[in-house]
Amino acid sequence: MSDSSSRKRKLQFKNKLMDLDSTINDLSVTLFDWAKLRRAKEAIKLHLLLDHDGYLPSYAVITEGKASDVNVVVQFHFAPGTIVVDDRAYNDYALFAQWTAQGIYLLKKS
Numbered sequence: 001m002s003d004s005s006s007r008k009r010k011l012q013f014k015n016k017l018m019d020l021d022s023t024i025n026d027l028s029v030t031l032f033d034w035a036k037l038r039r040a041k042e043a044i045k046l047h048l049l050l051d052h053d054g055y056l057p058s059y060a061v062i063t064e065g066k067a068s069d070v071n072v073v074v075q076f077h078f079a080p081g082t083i084v085v086d087d088r089a090y091n092d093y094a095l096f097a098q099w100t101a102q103g104i105y106l107l108k109k110s
Helices: 069-073 093-101
Strands: 017-027 036-038 041-051 056-064 083-086 105-108
Touching: 017 069, 041 069, 093 105
Parallel strands: 017 083, 083 105
Antiparallel strands: 017 041, 036 041, 041 056
């Protein structure tokens, strides 16, 4: 087997590829009472926009744990032709229609 065939090939897109996701981080109830998630649990949520060109975050927002992902994603702006990968937490059909009109493509994670 040749050296070049054994190397993994990086998936490449002609258009800009961005990935939206969020994660919840638990906090101490006694120290962070402002970061509401549930009555007896405090947390923050990190909303991240990953640029696949350099595999680096291009935008991050930290909110209280119960913040809706859809309410945060409206802060992000994409250039026409961008492919945005997200999951069902970001479902907002009015936003998807707006992105489509702007020439922004959408891929859903399962």
